Amino acid sequence: MKFYLYCVTDADPNLKDDPGGLAEQIVEVINSKSLFVVASKFDGEAVPVTRENVLQHEAIVRKSFSNTTVLPFRFGSLITESGLESYLKTREHALVERLAQVSGCVEMSVKIIWQNSAGIEDSEVTVPDLEEVGAGTAFLMFKRGEYRLEQEARELEAWLADGLKDVVRQEQITIEPTQRLVLSASYLVERARLTDYRRELGRLQAERTNLHFLSSGPWPPYTFANIDLEFGTHFGVS
């Protein structure tokens, strides 16, 4: 029997009256020194990705988030009891440090979608007719289109970062210049500054009416939860 993990918290999230966890198991809070792990027992080797399971995971993390500071685990985290003990023992300092970094904050997400009216013509990112222009010219035209898209995407990234820099604590932005979903950004925002964040984002949206913005949140800090030790440790070089 393994534990399915929902999140690490800095205090007891007090989930007594909540519905069960995945596979109808009771949600437990495991205390180790200054850390609390929200988990439930799981009898199986793999966690099915179903709508119900994903929403259940999110609901338990969100409930914990309403009472405490949390570091959400990624969906599907299964570990033995001894493995969990070892993890908490070896990572305690990093987890406490990360909890302090996200304390009092929520995650907000922004996605931006290219529109043709943004100035990017379809003809610039498709391969030209080889019979008309020749392979070499076609290649150069295609690369020129790609280059222009990248420039536009980087300008968009800088514009968004500059516009929100005074109202966010941390950010993580990914750009995909050749995709319609050109930019995905996650922001760590202090709860007390959410109104300011929304105002600034609204102002930015009004500046670029030719782009589609998808904004969501507040989220538990999924994007800012990792402690960046797993890779090194996994290969025995930590």
Added chain:
Amino acid sequence: MSSTFDQVIVGGDVEALEESELSLLETLDHVLNRGLVIAGEITISVADVDLIFVGLNVLVSSVETANEVLRSREARPVLSTAPTERSADH
């Protein structure tokens, strides 16, 4: 499921469904793609996939769907002049 979106981008019966779908996709993006990872300890099964959304490709696909909804809304003068509705959650 309640919306996680700050901004409700659509309104009306059909559009509300799209909003709910986008909200679910945002949830999937966070729950499946982000979060604290213990190396080697994530094991998921997608054999019984009622969620065909796993991964960014599906999110893009959903965005395309949203665009279709937005375009159809823009083509309807009555709705295009209505004020943008905001989610009660936020």
